[in-house]
Amino acid sequence: MTKEELERKVIIRPDWRIADLAKDNLNNIAKPLDSLGYFEDLICKLAAIKGRTNFKIDKKALIIMCADNGVVEEGVSQSEQNVTFAVAEAMGQNLSSVCKMAAVEGVRVVPVDIGINDKREIKGVLNKKISLGTKNFTKECAMTEKEALRAISVGISIVEQCKKFGYEILGTGEMGIGNTTTSTAITAALLGCPAKEIVGRGAGLSTLALMKKRHVIDSAIKKHKLADADAFDVLCAVGGLDIAGLVGVFIGGAIYQIPIVIDGVISAVAALVAEKICEGTVDYMIPSHKSREKAFDLVINELDLRPVIDADLALGEGTGTIMMMSLLDLAMSIYSSPNTFADIKIDNYTHQQ
Numbered sequence: 001m002t003k004e005e006l007e008r009k010v011i012i013r014p015d016w017r018i019a020d021l022a023k024d025n026l027n028n029i030a031k032p033l034d035s036l037g038y039f040e041d042l043i044c045k046l047a048a049i050k051g052r053t054n055f056k057i058d059k060k061a062l063i064i065m066c067a068d069n070g071v072v073e074e075g076v077s078q079s080e081q082n083v084t085f086a087v088a089e090a091m092g093q094n095l096s097s098v099c100k101m102a103a104v105e106g107v108r109v110v111p112v113d114i115g116i117n118d119k120r121e122i123k124g125v126l127n128k129k130i131s132l133g134t135k136n137f138t139k140e141c142a143m144t145e146k147e148a149l150r151a152i153s154v155g156i157s158i159v160e161q162c163k164k165f166g167y168e169i170l171g172t173g174e175m176g177i178g179n180t181t182t183s184t185a186i187t188a189a190l191l192g193c194p195a196k197e198i199v200g201r202g203a204g205l206s207t208l209a210l211m212k213k214r215h216v217i218d219s220a221i222k223k224h225k226l227a228d229a230d231a232f233d234v235l236c237a238v239g240g241l242d243i244a245g246l247v248g249v250f251i252g253g254a255i256y257q258i259p260i261v262i263d264g265v266i267s268a269v270a271a272l273v274a275e276k277i278c279e280g281t282v283d284y285m286i287p288s289h290k291s292r293e294k295a296f297d298l299v300i301n302e303l304d305l306r307p308v309i310d311a312d313l314a315l316g317e318g319t320g321t322i323m324m325m326s327l328l329d330l331a332m333s334i335y336s337s338p339n340t341f342a343d344i345k346i347d348n349y350t351h352q353q
Contacts, residue, residue: 001149003232011254011280014048022047022335029338033349038308039331042286046169046328049259049284057169057259057332060325061108061162062098062318064091065155065245066125067115068133069178070142071220071238076181076213078205081133085118087175087317092124098173098317105326107171109318112158114151115176115241128154130241134182137220137238142182148236148244155248156255163256169286170260171325172249172267173318176242180293183269185217185238187295189226190272191302194218198295231276239273246270247277254281261286262305263321264313265293272299288324289313 022044027033034040047053066088068081090096091111094103102109111125117133130150134142143151162170176182188195195217205213217238221227224237235244247270253260254274262271262285275282282303289309290296300307308327313320341348 001153003145003149006149006152006232007277009251009255009278011278012257013280014045014283015051016048018051018053019044019048022053025053025338026335028340028348029334030341030344030346031334033351036331036334038306039327042328043331043335045286046259049257051257056336057328059166059168060106060171061110061167062102062171062173062321063155063158063249064098064109064111064173064175064318065114065242066091066111066175067241067245068117069176069182069240070134070136071138071181071216072178073136074138074212074216075209076216077178078209079177081117081177084116084175084177085122088113088116088125089122091175092122094124096317097315098319098322101319101322105322105329107322107325110158112154112245114154114245130154134240137185138216138223141224141237142239143236143241143244145236147241148232148239151241151244152248152251155245156252159249159252159256159258163258167258169325170249170253170258171318171321172246172260172263172270173316173321174242174246174263174266175317176240179240179242179266181213181217182238182240182243183266184293184295185220186234186243186269186273187299188217189221189229189234189238190231190276191298192227193298198298231273235273242266243270243273247274250274250281250285251278253284254278257284259284259286261288261321261324263288263318264291264316265296265299266316268296268299268303272303275303286324289320
């Protein structure tokens with residue numbers, strides 16, 4: 001697949017007339033109108049994506065892209081790259097934080113080695129390694145065009161396989177030391193923000209390291225001349241293989257008409273890149289939680305999406321995705337097996353002037 005072929009992917013938009021029918025169904029349930037709040041909007045969006053009002057989201061999977069980032073050489077993270085391997089290994093053994101949560105919710109976890117800087121295979125982790133991490137983007141582009149396209153293709157193909165196996169909703173997660181730096185760099189480049197306004201402390205940076213991180217990002221944007229670059233070129237210059245893989249997951253969701261849940265700032269940035277490459281992918285995205293990272297608000301507003309969980313989450317791995325899937329199940333329990341006004345023999349609520 002070439003860049004041009006990727007940009008020409010045809011996205012079939014959801015049928016929003018079905019969303020209106022789903023809203024009618026919600027209004028016939030014996031409850032006050034609009035009383036499920038934003039969850040009613042999400043149920044209607046899911047109905048439009050599924051193309052029918054009587055749909056299910058019972059079979060779920062979480063796709064976690066794991067990769068290392070060469071920019072950690074610049075001291076922008078308090079952790080070493082071996083942490084990426086260690087956490088991915090824990091995921092393969094169903095021992096990581098997100099695996100504990102997924103087990104409760106009945107979500108299949110699919111960890112993917114798309115670019116961990118270690119040649120060892122990890123048991124229980126899908127090996128789709130593009131390279132041993134990315135390059136240090138302060139010195140050269142993080143990825144070649146070919147590497148980025150391969151990573152995006154991995155994400156698309158995993159969604160295709162999930163569709164074949166009957167999964168009805170997918171979530172996104174990531175693991176990669178240094179990926180708050182890459183995601184913030186992409187945000188700064190695409191939205192024209194100075195790094196000092198959006199760079200956060202990631203997994204607990206010191207003030208000195210935070211200042212270094214800001215300088216690294218601003219310098220890279222100037223070095224690679226990203227002020228007017230398109231989203232794909234920005235991804236290649238300062239992104240990560242984990243983000244590129246997630247870009248593919250979001251595009252795959254739109255191609256194969258499967259809703260994809262956004263986790264935190266890293267997957268939100270991937271969602272933004274996906275939308276800028278293939279307009280219309282946002283119609284298949286479900287936001288989950290408000291991230292602690294400063295860049296998140298800018299990105300989610302650019303996508304015109306509203307996360308419903310505001311709990312100061314910053315764990316990553318897809319944990320916010322699992323929480324959102326659980327909440328969607330609760331909302332769907334009312335929608336899928338409704339007790340209607342007719343059932344309890346009272347008049348419907350109406351919108352009054």
